[in-house]
Amino acid sequence: MTATTPRANGQTIGLAHYASRALLENVLARTGTTFNQSVALRAVSDNGGTVERGWLVDRLTGALKIDESAADGTVTEMTDAKLLEPVGGQVALTESGRELFEGVRAGGNEIAARLYAGIPAEDLATAGRVLTLITERADAELAAL
Numbered sequence: 001m002t003a004t005t006p007r008a009n010g011q012t013i014g015l016a017h018y019a020s021r022a023l024l025e026n027v028l029a030r031t032g033t034t035f036n037q038s039v040a041l042r043a044v045s046d047n048g049g050t051v052e053r054g055w056l057v058d059r060l061t062g063a064l065k066i067d068e069s070a071a072d073g074t075v076t077e078m079t080d081a082k083l084l085e086p087v088g089g090q091v092a093l094t095e096s097g098r099e100l101f102e103g104v105r106a107g108g109n110e111i112a113a114r115l116y117a118g119i120p121a122e123d124l125a126t127a128g129r130v131l132t133l134i135t136e137r138a139d140a141e142l143a144a145l
C-alpha cells in the first residue's frame with residue numbers, strides 16, 4: 001500500500017457501494033424498479049421462485065436495514081404490480097417478475113464485469129471475507145441495540 005492508497009474503512013467501502021449502486025440504479029430506473037424491489041426479486045429467485053411472505057419481509061428488513069412496515073410495503077407493491085403473486089402464505093414470482101429480474105440481473109452482471117475486471121481472484125476473495133466479517137459484526141451490534 002502506498003501513501004496515496006486509502007485504507008479500507010467505512011468511508012472507502014461506502015464510496016464503492018454508492019458508486020456501484022448508482023450504476024445499478026440506472027438499470028433499475030429503465031425498468032421502473034426500486035432497489036428494494038430488486039433485492040426482493042433476487043431473494044425470491046435465489047430460493048426457487050416461491051417463498052414464505054414472512055421470510056421475504058424478514059429478509060428485506062435484515063438485508064436492507066429497513067423496518068418491517070417498509071419491507072411489507074415493498075412486497076405489497078410487488079403483488080399489486082403483478083411481479084409476485086400470493087399463494088397461501090407464500091409469494092411466488094410471476095412470469096412478469098421473472099422476466100424483470102432476468103433483465104435486472106443481466107444489467108447488474110454487465111456492471112459487475114466492468115467494475116471487477118482485472119482484479120485478481122485472491123484479492124476479491126480477501127475482500128469478500130473481510131466485508132462478510134464486518135457485516136456480521138455490525139449485524140451483531142444492531143441486534144444488541
